[in-house]
Amino acid sequence: MKAFQFVELQKPAELREVKVPEPGPGQVLIKIGGAGACHSDLHILEAPTGALSFSLPFTLGHENAGWVEELGSGATGFAVGDAVLVYGPWGCGSCSNCRVGMENYCENPGQSKPGGLGRDGGMANYMLVPSTRFLLPLGTLDPREAAPLTDAALTSYHAVKRSIQLLGPGSTAVVIGAGGLGQMAIQVLKALSAAATVVAVDTSPAKLETAKLMGADETLLSGADAVQRVKEITRGQGANVVLDMVGVTPTLEMAVQISRVLGHVTIVGIGGGALPVNFHSPAKECSVASPYWGSIPELMEVISLAQAGKIKMLVEQFPLERASEAYHLLHDGMIQGRAVIVPNG
Ligand code: NAD
Numbered sequence: 001m002k003a004f005q006f007v008e009l010q011k012p013a014e015l016r017e018v019k020v021p022e023p024g025p026g027q028v029l030i031k032i033g034g035a036g037a038c039h040s041d042l043h044i045l046e047a048p049t050g051a052l053s054f055s056l057p058f059t060l061g062h063e064n065a066g067w068v069e070e071l072g073s074g075a076t077g078f079a080v081g082d083a084v085l086v087y088g089p090w091g092c093g094s095c096s097n098c099r100v101g102m103e104n105y106c107e108n109p110g111q112s113k114p115g116g117l118g119r120d121g122g123m124a125n126y127m128l129v130p131s132t133r134f135l136l137p138l139g140t141l142d143p144r145e146a147a148p149l150t151d152a153a154l155t156s157y158h159a160v161k162r163s164i165q166l167l168g169p170g171s172t173a174v175v176i177g178a179g180g181l182g183q184m185a186i187q188v189l190k191a192l193s194a195a196a197t198v199v200a201v202d203t204s205p206a207k208l209e210t211a212k213l214m215g216a217d218e219t220l221l222s223g224a225d226a227v228q229r230v231k232e233i234t235r236g237q238g239a240n241v242v243l244d245m246v247g248v249t250p251t252l253e254m255a256v257q258i259s260r261v262l263g264h265v266t267i268v269g270i271g272g273g274a275l276p277v278n279f280h281s282p283a284k285e286c287s288v289a290s291p292y293w294g295s296i297p298e299l300m301e302v303i304s305l306a307q308a309g310k311i312k313m314l315v316e317q318f319p320l321e322r323a324s325e326a327y328h329l330l331h332d333g334m335i336q337g338r339a340v341i342v343p344n345g
C-alpha cells in the first residue's frame, strides 16, 4: 500500500510503498476513511534537529477514522465493516489516568507513542490500532468527514470544558486563531454555553468569515484594535476565558492583555512563543493552562455533539497522492477548515 511518511528531519514527507500491517493479538486493522492534516504535523516536520524524540520513518496522520478491516485474535467488541473513530493519544492502559480514560495524560508516556506521532498513523490505506479500547463507534457519521472529531474537535472540547463554569450569562470567551481547532472551539463554546459571547481573532479575513459561519458573535483582525475591542465588549474587565490556538509570542501577549481576574488563559497552540508570568500579569488569580488532546469519555461526548448536528468541520478532501500539496496549503494558510486525506477514495 501507499503511505505518506515522515522520513528525514526537516525534509518534506514522502509517499512510499509499505506493507499492509497484520493485526496481532488484540490489535485491529483499520481501512482509513479520512486522516486529518493537523498543524502539529507541520511543527514536527519543521522542528530543529534534536527537538524530537521520534525514530523515523513513520506514517503521518494522528486524526483518523475508517472502517474495521480485520480483528486480531482476541480483539472483540467490533465487527468487520464498522465505522470507527480512532482515539489518538495511546497510553499504557493501566496507570490511574488511563484507567479513567485520560490516556492523553498517561503516567508512562514513554511506553506508547500515538499513531502518526512516532509510529505509523493514518495517511495510508490501512492503519494498525493496538487495542479496541482506542476505537469509538461512529454510527451513521462518515469517516471521511468525521476524522477531525478525534483531534481538532476533541482538543478544543477538552480545552473549553475545563472552563465551562466561567461561561455563564454575561461572560466572554475569546478564541485566538480560527483555523481547524479554532473553528471547532467556536462551535463547542456555542453548543456548551449558548449564553457566552464568543469572539474570534485571526490574521486572516477569510478565516474570520468562516468563524462567523461557525457561530462567532464577533470577529476581529489581530492587533492592538482587537485588544481594545475586547476591553470594550467586556466593559474593561477582560475575557473570562481566552483560548490561544496559535501560541506564538504575539498571541500569548494578547491573551494576557485581555485576561480577566479569576479568568482562564488556555494555551492550545504549539507556536513556540513564551509568556512572562508574575504577580501582576496575567490578571489576578487568572490561571494559565496548556491542555493536551482530550480523554476517551470526552471523545464520546464529541461524537454525540456531531451526531446531533451541533458541531461540523469544514472538510476539504485530498487523495493520498495530494497529501504533500495539502500540507503546503496548510502552511500557507490556504485551508479554510481542515484538510482530510482520503486514501481509499
Ligand atoms: P491551522 O493552521 O488550521 O489554524 C491556525 C490559525 O491561526 C489560522 O487560521 C491562522 O490564520 C491563525 N493565525 C496564525 N497566526 C496568527 C496570529 N498571530 N494571530 C491570530 N491568528 C493567527 O492550525 P490547527 O491545526 O488548528 O492547529 C492550531 C495549533 O494547535 C497548532 O499550533 C497545533 O500544533 C496546535 N495543536 C495543539 C493540540 C494540543 O493538544 N494542545 C492539538 C492539536 C493541535
Ligand code: ZN
Pocket: 038, 039, 040, 041, 062, 063, 151, 152
Ligand atoms: Zn493534532
Ligand code: ZN
Pocket: 091, 092, 093, 094, 095, 096, 097, 098, 103, 105, 106, 107, 108
Ligand atoms: Zn497510562
